[in-house]
Amino acid sequence: MTRPIIEMNNVVKTFGMFQALHGIDLSVKEGEIVVIIGPSGSGKSTLIRCINQLEEHNAGAIVVDGAEVGRGRKRATLIEVGMVFQSFNLFPHMTVLRNVALGPVRVRGLSWADAEERARRLLARVGLADQAAKYPAQLSGGQQQRVGIARALAMEPKVLLFDEPTSALDPEMVGEVLDVMQQLAKTGVTMVVVTHEMGFARKVADRVVFMDGGRIVEEGTPDEIFNAPRDPRLRSFLQAVLSH
Amino acid sequence: MSIFDTFLNWKVFVQTLPLLLSGLTTTLALGVTAIILGFIGGLVLALVRLYAKSPLRQVAIAYIDVFRSIPILVLLVVIYYALPFVGLRLSPFAAATSALSLVSAAYSAEIFRAGIEAVPKGQFEAAHALGLSPWRLMGDVVLPQALRIVIPPITSNSINVMKDTALASVVAMPDLLKQATQAQALAANPTPLISAAVIYILILLPLVRLVGILEKRLAVRGR
Numbered sequence: 001m002t003r004p005i006i007e008m009n010n011v012v013k014t015f016g017m018f019q020a021l022h023g024i025d026l027s028v029k030e031g032e033i034v035v036i037i038g039p040s041g042s043g044k045s046t047l048i049r050c051i052n053q054l055e056e057h058n059a060g061a062i063v064v065d066g067a068e069v070g071r072g073r074k075r076a077t078l079i080e081v082g083m084v085f086q087s088f089n090l091f092p093h094m095t096v097l098r099n100v101a102l103g104p105v106r107v108r109g110l111s112w113a114d115a116e117e118r119a120r121r122l123l124a125r126v127g128l129a130d131q132a133a134k135y136p137a138q139l140s141g142g143q144q145q146r147v148g149i150a151r152a153l154a155m156e157p158k159v160l161l162f163d164e165p166t167s168a169l170d171p172e173m174v175g176e177v178l179d180v181m182q183q184l185a186k187t188g189v190t191m192v193v194v195t196h197e198m199g200f201a202r203k204v205a206d207r208v209v210f211m212d213g214g215r216i217v218e219e220g221t222p223d224e225i226f227n228a229p230r231d232p233r234l235r236s237f238l239q240a241v242l243s244h
Numbered sequence: 245m246s247i248f249d250t251f252l253n254w255k256v257f258v259q260t261l262p263l264l265l266s267g268l269t270t271t272l273a274l275g276v277t278a279i280i281l282g283f284i285g286g287l288v289l290a291l292v293r294l295y296a297k298s299p300l301r302q303v304a305i306a307y308i309d310v311f312r313s314i315p316i317l318v319l320l321v322v323i324y325y326a327l328p329f330v331g332l333r334l335s336p337f338a339a340a341t342s343a344l345s346l347v348s349a350a351y352s353a354e355i356f357r358a359g360i361e362a363v364p365k366g367q368f369e370a371a372h373a374l375g376l377s378p379w380r381l382m383g384d385v386v387l388p389q390a391l392r393i394v395i396p397p398i399t400s401n402s403i404n405v406m407k408d409t410a411l412a413s414v415v416a417m418p419d420l421l422k423q424a425t426q427a428q429a430l431a432a433n434p435t436p437l438i439s440a441a442v443i444y445i446l447i448l449l450p451l452v453r454l455v456g457i458l459e460k461r462l463a464v465r466g467r
Contacts, residue, residue: 054369079375089370093388102384103374155374 082152142173267423286352
């Protein structure tokens with residue numbers, strides 16, 4: 001439980017003239033649930049996109065499961081990192097079942113039969129057993145995001161990254177996705193979650209990280225962050241998001 | 245002589261129909277071959293242009309630009325009448341197929357590129373995040389979506405290739421137009437030419453209609 005599965009050391013990311021990350025140091029232990037909060041543009045999404053190299057960092061080091069990633073290295077270790085996207089990004093030309101089974105077949109080398117069996121099991125787990133034959137466009141946003149979670153789980157990753165998984169959803173569908181994530185958190189999988197859902201952070205996180213201006217400003221247990229925030233930026237952020 | 249006897253002479257039509265039909269077979273063979281080769285070449289060119297490393301990529305860009313600039317008739321005449329001077333003598337069919345597919349590949353490449361670029365970035369990211377190899381990413385995720393997007397413009401391009409097959413009559417290829425002019429000379433009557441024109445329209449009009457229907461359907465489905 002104590003081995004760090006993600007280690008970020010002085011990670012810098014720039015987009016042209018704009019510096020998105022200013023030397024990030026972050027370590028995530030196996031089985032830990034880390035929730036990253038912060039205002040828009042604070043670099044939260046960039047941070048987790050660097051972990052699985054959807055963005056390549058410009059300086060510093062990122063070690064995932066014992067192997068350094070990025071800056072020209074092969075992606076092999078990143079198979080162990082699953083990702084759930086804000087806009088779901090399901091494959092629209094495939095059935096739900098095939099969306100979930102594709103990765104295990106193409107990357108893990110499972111047969112279609114085995115992968116589809118695994119997919120059915122996972123779809124049942126996210127409450128979508130009866131939707132397997134449908135196409136993504138036939139599902140609601142909340143259902144699509146649950147398929148997205150099942151698709152990521154099908155690869156049996158050691159780390160699951162969530163990039164604002166409920167931000168694109170209608171309010172009445174946020175709950176069903178958070179429920180699935182909460183169930184998932186109990187299974188021991190490592191999760192790094194970028195979200196604006198403070199209730200989820202408070203309830204589920206082992207550790208909350210607050211970012212502002214491309215830096216980690218404060219981190220601590222949910223209790224420390226929400227009940228005894230030290231940095232004035234964190235205080236004003238919490239005031240803004242919790243007051244309505 | 246009445247206008248019917250001149251332009252729509254039944255006797256002449258019946259006499260020359262076999263000649264026209266043999267020309268039609270050649271036209272269809274030429275068109276279909278050029279469309280298939282242009283499709284494959286265009287797909288390869290588009291992928292090279294989008295994803296290959298620098299020198300190769302520049303070659304693809306240069307190819308696409310040059311072959312979209314040259315008139316097909318000029319290219320055809322160069323291939324058929326100029327290449328023999330360097331020892332490359334092609335049959336009329338080979339020369340016409342080359343000219344048509346070389347140009348069609350360039351146009352198809354730009355159509356495929358637009359189709360691939362129209363696939364949302366999130367699709368690439370989801371495929372990356374799953375760990376799919378670049379080939380799987382293309383074959384499983386991007387191309388199936390891109391090909392659906394480009395069906396109308398690719399069909400439109402295929403219609404153009406079919407029409408441009410008529411240029412092959414310049415290099416003595418016995419296609420529909422060539423056979424029709426031949427038949428007109430033999431019969432001393434323009435009916436075969438009118439018949440050929442009608443045959444072209446009968447074959448291509450449904451395809452033109454199809455493009456319209458496909459475009460409408462794609463627009464309705466939207467994204």
